[in-house]
Amino acid sequence: MSVLKSFILILFMMIGLSGSAFAQGDAETLRPLINELAKGKYAETKSQVEAIAATGNPAATPALEALGKGALFYRKSDGDVFIAEKAGKIYKLTDPLTLEAAGEVGKRDIKKIKVNNSLRRVIRSALGSLTLMAPDPTVRIAAAEAIFKAQDPAGIEALDLALAAEVDDEVRTVMEQARAAAVLNSDLEEAEKLGAVQTLSDMGNRDALSLLSGIEASSEGAVKVAAAKGSKKIEKSIAAWDTAQNVWYGLSLGSVLLLAAIGLAITFGVMGVINMAHGEMVMIGAYVTFVVQELIRTSAPGLFEYSLFFALPLAFLTSGLIGVAIERGVIRWLYGRPLETLLATWGISLILQQTIRSIFGPTNQEVGNPDWMSGAFEIGQMTITYNRMWIIVFAMLVFAGLMLVLKKTPFGLYTRAVTQNRKMAASMGIRTPWIDAMTFGLGSGIAGIAGVALSQIDNVSPNLGQGYIIDSFMVVVFGGVGNLWGTLVGAMTLGVVNKFLEPYAGAVLAKILVLVFIILFIQKRPRGLFAQKGRAVEA
């Protein structure tokens, strides 16, 4: 397959090369044909245009375009044809083939080649066939799409010719669709039109839908029925794609929530305290990315593409260390007073915010996207941007990694033990204060790498964390503590629900509805979806 593809590619390149050589070499053969345009009346001009089109040489395109616009003149002295543009009292001449300037002349020295409406139509289809034959496939596609939009029946003939010569499947499809659009607008017989309707229904996008519904309204008989059927089919497929797109947006929002909330869930699970400074850990991670990129820009610009890979471990370490410091410095003194911990960490978050604001200023910092993070591609009717896709992948990796740490390492074992029953774990010889500090560091570190990811899709400012903190709480409250799956399910559910509500309710109202939903949900399951069972919970 790929061999075939590359072969075709080579073939194209050869055609392209020979095409351009042809343009250069045969300028002499084209030139007389163009000069012919100066002679005779409309009828002659028509056959001259057709003769030019018959060469299939794209180099003639500018001359024909100028002719259509009435900008093609001939010089009275020698009968040579030029594109002329009025500049004050004189005319500037341009060679229609080489497009080089060819001097200036007075008004009396040249004469316009006249065109009428029927001639313009001939020129348009000649142009269409020239561009449809162009060596560059993108030009051919653009030409076909232009015909599709204009639904110009005059293009049918040119399209038929081009289709006969076309080897690229992709271009072919576009041309067929253009032809179908043109056919439906022509007065060809019904069988042709039915075929065209079929082609358009297979196309299945919004353009085809609007075309078909137009046809449905204007035509009658079998075509009307077929068009109605076709548009219904397209509507259905578009609805399906829309759903898929919404799910995708939802998952992407969900993974952002997951990244922001997962660290919070661990510390809340183990220590029973809500870390209000968690959002600031995310913010610090984003600022680490910014600093790393600045350093790379000034010292090693070649490494910019990999800046995120340097930023990840650094963000983890920075946020993690700050987390450990907070735990050792403040939180451990508040053991057993969760509400006061909440207040103290809120105070810490204010301090961290103001620190960052003092160092970097209150404005947004610009964090660049590496090339592999920017751009988008399409699947069917869905657009998928690379940055969202990588964030989903990244969130899943973080989740899997964390799962591994918790399930397969001694540290994870101790952590789970402390989560389930602190006193019992302590009696078994686990150093719970140490576990507390490490867990807090781990949770904060993960917030830091979440910040690296979020720096790619959000503004990096001192308020970055604030925007996520309430949403992260909601995820944790909804998913329940002590179980990472709860966080995953919680984040994804909230993300998807949010995105599905948005089209009906608008972004803000959707968010409000989700909050109300969670408030009600908590009534039913006060400890979240995946609550821990056992006596230890009801202390």
Add this chain to the structure above:
Amino acid sequence: MMTSFLFRAMDARAGIFLAILAAVTILVPMGNLLVPEGSPFHVSTYAVTLMGKYLTYALLALAVDLVWGYCGILSLGHAAFFALGGYAMGMYLMRQIGTRGVYGDPILPDFMVFLNWQELPWYWFGFDMFWFAALMVVLVPGLLAFIFGWFAFRSRVTGVYLSIITQALTYALLLAFFRNDMGFGGNNGLTDFKDILGFDVQASTTRAGLFAASAIALAVCFLICRSITRSKLGKILVAVRDAESRTRFLGYRVEHYKLFVWTISAMMAGIAGALYVPQVGIINPGEFAPANSIEVVIWVAVGGRGTLVGAVLGAVLINFSKTWFTAVLPEVWLFALGGLFVVVTLFLPKGIIGTFSDGWTALRQRKISAEAEAGSGEPPSVPPHSPSAAANVAKPVAPSKPPAPSGAEPQPAE
């Protein structure tokens, strides 16, 4: 012996508080209206408004102290009730503008004309009457709190979960009020007020009047809070705070007690908001910001929770320093506030009043035991003092009564 002493001390504290409040209520407006401008005792209208604002904050803090200090419900959403009360008052003030608005529409507020609305939404009806608006100031926050509390307390949402949910509540309201189609002025909120009950809101007499009204509202709510907390009901609240499950097992319907005090507290917050709005001249969705609610909690924590007086003290103290800092050292304010959160929770868990009265009690105790040792045999009689107003209201404890309200040392269970 000891307990009765403590009781009187508490009364004295309330009495002192009310006396100071009464003095301020009289002196500040007098200083503004009667003392000539040049005099050192003149109080500028700006200062009157500022202090009036502090008093409404103090009332809000009082409301938070009632639920947090005495019932262990840490509300991170009390600013929502405050703002709702403020919006109710703001709507009344908007309707009073009449044809003096920019667009001169006799019925519709400016922002509605601007949005091309043709008629007043139904929920704006009635707000042209003061009594109706005043009723809504209490009813709307009360009703919201009742519904919210009904659900939350019945399903035993407690501790950190409850705090987060209250925060979500105010956040949701914040988002909602930002929307233009809610009909509350969107981002800009309600402002450009002209008069209240026929008096110009800008006039210094009106300002002084509003100041006095705030002080009186604070005093009345203080007395209500005290009579609640010193009644048997108050004891049960403290029991709920310290050991909710045990209280439930003793046969009390814990959720009813919580719901009652929660709703009362929300209503007080609403009143505070209603008094706040005409003084600052604007109400916008920013008042719903979760950060505001958390700040209220720190006022209470600094002053000392479960003391009522402490909440007022903390609110005034912190807001005064905020005014001062943001004018002189704006950079430092967030550091100071953040540091305050940490320092108070770490080193001053009982707040100023709590720590102070602990020290006082310890001192008295030492003195008593010293005297006992000296062999007087007779414990010193407590200095007599005039029964304060508060003592009269906060009565219903049998004179023999046992333990003092443990309000002085709040340690939320859990």
